[in-house]
Each structure stands twice: as C-alpha cells, then as structure tokens.
Amino acid sequence: MVQNPARRTALTDAAIDVLADQGARGLTFRAVDVRAGVPTGTASNYFASRDDLLDQTARHIHHRLTPDPVVLGGLLRAPRDRALVTALLHDLVRRIDADRSGYLAMLELRLEATRRPELRAQLTAAVREQLEANVAYHLGEGLPGDRETVVVLYLAMTGLLVEHLTLPDVLGADTLPALVDTLAARIVP
C-alpha cells in the first residue's frame, strides 16, 4: 500500500471538516473521500479502521492547534508578569478563532469519547499531556502563579471557548478580548 504524507494530511484535514460540519456520526470513510475530493476508497487505504481514523484525526487537531514557535518566541521577550500571561491567552484565542473547525471537531471527539473507551483513553492521554506541558511551561518560564493557577485558567478558558464557539452571543461576540483580560486579572496573581 503506497502512502503519501501530503495526502494523509489532506484526508485528516477533511475528517476535521466533516466532524465540525456533521458531527461524529457523519464521519465515514466515504464522507472523508468526498470532502477531500479524492477517489472513493482512498481513506480506507490510509486508515486501518474508523477507530484509527478518529485517533489520527485527534492527533492532527492537536498538531494544528499548537502555537507558532515564532509568535511564541516574540511574546516571550517580555517580562514574566500577568500582562505576558494575558498576551499568551489572546494568542490562544486567535489561533482557535482561526481554526474554528479544529476546536469544534475536538468537541465532537470529546462527545464521541463518551461512547468509545479506546478514543477516550487516547484523548485523555493527549489532553493530560498538553495540560501538564502547560503547567511545566508556566512554572519553567517563571510566569506568575502556581500549578493551580494554570489549572483554573485552563478550565475557565475551556468554558470561554466552548461558549464562544457554540453560542457566541451569550457573552457578546465583541467582548471576547475583554473577557480574556478579565479571566487573567481575576485568576493570575
């Protein structure tokens, strides 16, 4: 079976769009083929099973939502204070706003994980690793606050992003940056 890395990426990008548009139940090999504009049967050459497709799609979402090292490097020239934490949170919101489908697909996968123990185990490991990396980064860079600060920020940002992406008018779309400032001001010492 010949496989092509660019085509694999195109297929997992298509899977993210299918998840965001149609939900987990809509995610079939055929829907991925149609969305990627490739011949019927292509996805089944790249993924051993639907579980494998879900697994690789989840990994690809984490990859797509990773911070840009250049942007991050620029931000990190500033002093280690609350303003820097706030700037990092604004960067996170910008990345997710630029990739709504990626974050919505991740929410679909979280709900699908309530029905599929293998997917739950894989997402749990990935999300926990990310959270622990955030804690290690925050403490390692000398940003203000402790482990609990990072966990509370993570939970509040999760709530904000779920609200913003699913029912943006509950909080008022144009107050999103102000809400990020509020979260930082209330949670970061």
Added chain:
Amino acid sequence: MVQNPARRTALTDAAIDVLADQGARGLTFRAVDVRAGVPTGTASNYFASRDDLLDQTARHIHHRLTPDPVVLGGLLRAPRDRALVTALLHDLVRRIDADRSGYLAMLELRLEATRRPELRAQLTAAVREQLEANVAYHLGEGLPGDRETVVVLYLAMTGLLVEHLTLPDVLGADTLPALVDTLAARIVP
C-alpha cells in the same frame, strides 16, 4: 390531536437519552419513539417538526437541571460567604452528576446549534437568561463578589463540567470536589 403531558415528558426524556447516546444526527422521531417504547408515529403527533423537537428538548433539559428549591432553601440558611458559594457549586456538580445525559445532551445541542440558526437563537436566549438569573441571584442574596465574579465562575465551572463529563481522567475523577473548592477559593473574594 389529543396530547398527554406525561407522554410529552416521556418523549422529551427519551430525546435527551437519544442525544446523549447517539448525538444530534441520531435524533429522529423514530429513534425517540423506539427509546420511549411508544408506537411508531407518536413523536410526530407531539412535535411539529424536528426543529420543534430540538426546541422542546432544550427547554426540558433546562427544566431538569434546575436546582431543587428545598435543597436551595436549606443551603441559603447559611451566612453569605465564600463557603456558601462553594456549597452551591457542589450542589450544581451533584445535580449534573445525577443527570449526565441531560448535560451531555445540552453539549450535543450546542454543537448542533453551530449548524442551525433557529436553535442557536433559542439556546442563546435560554443560556443568557440563566446566566443573568445567576448574576441577579448572587448579587441579590448578597453573596461575595461582583458580576465579573459570577461570569468567571460560570466559565470555569463550564470548563470543569465539560472536562469531567467527557474526559474525566484528565483531571482525575476523585479530585472533582477538590477542584470545585479550588475554583471557589481562587475566584470568589
């Protein structure tokens, strides 16, 4: 068309279970009939359309997740301090743990709302009304903090509940009460 309130409730309860188990795409009149154990065609006598079914199901979830006035009355005999806010948050977590399907169905509806403007408008109005009622209640009862305190608590609790219900082992299932204490300690003055 003869309608029976108990049967309507049984149908919307069944719709919540279908949403939680199969996602929004699984929610059809036929799936609701099967789940409720009623003759095929019953749901179509109670709901004018699938949008009407989604709308009434959303209202029913809000009703199911409403606090018990007796429990609330008992809690509110305590002094208006951070410990009381913490106790109210623990009561919220208990209610949602006792009705996982209700909260998971609400998350499914939030994702479905990204595809259906009418549902989005209805859920936005319901969730905003609930948030404003929480703010009015908090301030009216003289609980510590201001409007922003309530909004930050709401966002952090939303994040905690999404994490707990979809990937409980990220945070460790047995630390949930400790995390509620942490959120209150860090956010409520």
